Amino acid sequence: MIKKLRTIPIIIVMLEALLRRLPQNHPKRGEMEEELSRRWAGFRGEQSLDYYVESLLGRERYIVFHDLRLPISNDKFFQIDTLILGPNYFIILEGKNILGELFFDPNQLKRTLDGKVDIFPNPILQAENQQFFLTSLLEKHSIPRLPNTSFVVIANQNSIIKPNPDYPAVAQKVIRPAAIRSKLELVSNKYRNPILDKKDIQKTTRLLLKLHTPAWPNVMQRFQVSEDELLRGMHCQKCNRLSVERKGHSWICPVCGSEEKHALINTLIDYVLLVDSKISNGRLREFVRIPSVHMASKILKSLNLPYTGDRRHRKYELQFDYLQKLLGI
Known part of the structure; x- marks a missing residue:
């Protein structure tokens, strides 16, 4: 067994x-x-x-x-x-x-x-x-x-x-x-x-x-890569570019035209794997390349993430297992 x-x-x-x-x-x-x-x-x-x-x-x-x-x-x-x-x-x-x-x-x-x-x-x-x-x-x-x-x-x-x-x-x-x-x-x-x-x-x-305690290595530190070296944006799984954008209520890649339903969650998974387990409105906009404060706030609230702090100081908790569940993994 x-x-x-x-x-x-x-x-x-x-x-x-x-x-x-x-x-x-x-x-x-x-x-x-x-x-x-x-x-x-x-x-x-x-x-x-x-x-x-x-x-x-x-x-x-x-x-x-x-x-x-x-x-x-x-x-x-x-x-x-x-x-x-x-x-x-x-x-x-x-x-x-x-x-x-x-x-x-x-x-x-x-x-x-x-x-x-x-x-x-x-x-x-x-x-x-x-x-x-x-x-x-x-x-x-x-x-x-x-x-x-x-x-x-x-x-x-x-x-x-x-x-x-x-x-x-x-x-x-x-x-x-x-x-x-x-x-x-x-x-x-x-x-x-x-x-x-x-x-x-x-x-x-x-x-x-x-x-049992799963390992959580720091690959950025291991290879001496700084956060500034990371490319921003949402990954398109079809054409392999960081080009996905918000179009209405959908996430669309303007390069190949494909709809990427999970582009945002996959990007947040990249963030928690490489950068941090906490994210603010400003950090989301910068990493995902979302121009609107209101849109970023709406997205974060829709994910039902636990958070600490209020308003400008609010930070949301990104849990790897929870994000995978949102993908159906």
Whole structure:
């Protein structure tokens, strides 16, 4: 039973919004596009694992959580790609969609591709650290200690996993997606005695969902882009220009003539992803390019947004989830 689905990471949504609002000749554009490509590849690799995991779910005893981000302390978190929880044990799957020749040693992962060598953190250690943090978290909330293990799943079919006889964990823990089922059976045969009853599992499920804290990175800061560099206006999804204007009661792109029903909401989503979660009448007019104070006020009131302050000092709260609901997402 899947208790938490995998969704598109917010960093991907933010990068797409940022690229949408930067000139084509922006000096950081290539770096951002490369980052976005890597993020999409990683997400698709994780999705490919989901197929194999979900094929195991005929047996009701498994609970699956995708993409959990849980607290270590007030300001530190650890992230789990996939958690499989049962009454006897839990398993963590750390997905990697890395292309090339992969060589693991205790300290790092070395990838060789087209004659170039890149160094990554050792994902075996990453997954083992996640086991430790999750065990500590569950014990902190009085949940019985469960046996546990983890596997690194190499999703890219064209990658080559080089053996390392001096590091036996590679042979034991680095697998392909198709091996998930057989590894799960081995673990099930090893840990046969139930530790959690139905109430314990329900309590654990509620706890993990409650403690899950989605990341909210600052892509503007990361790429050192100032707000002044962002292009203003409403995006036309048909011709890909920031050209949509208010015509009567509709939002129309004068370049291609298409009606963009959600142009305003999509623009506000860009604003909250890149700029701020609060917006005033003046900031709306400047970012969306609306000339009329009265029209901007009417639009903001029509969205039923919570706000603070009065008149000229009024600021409206833009909540990402609420704006997505307005789009029907």
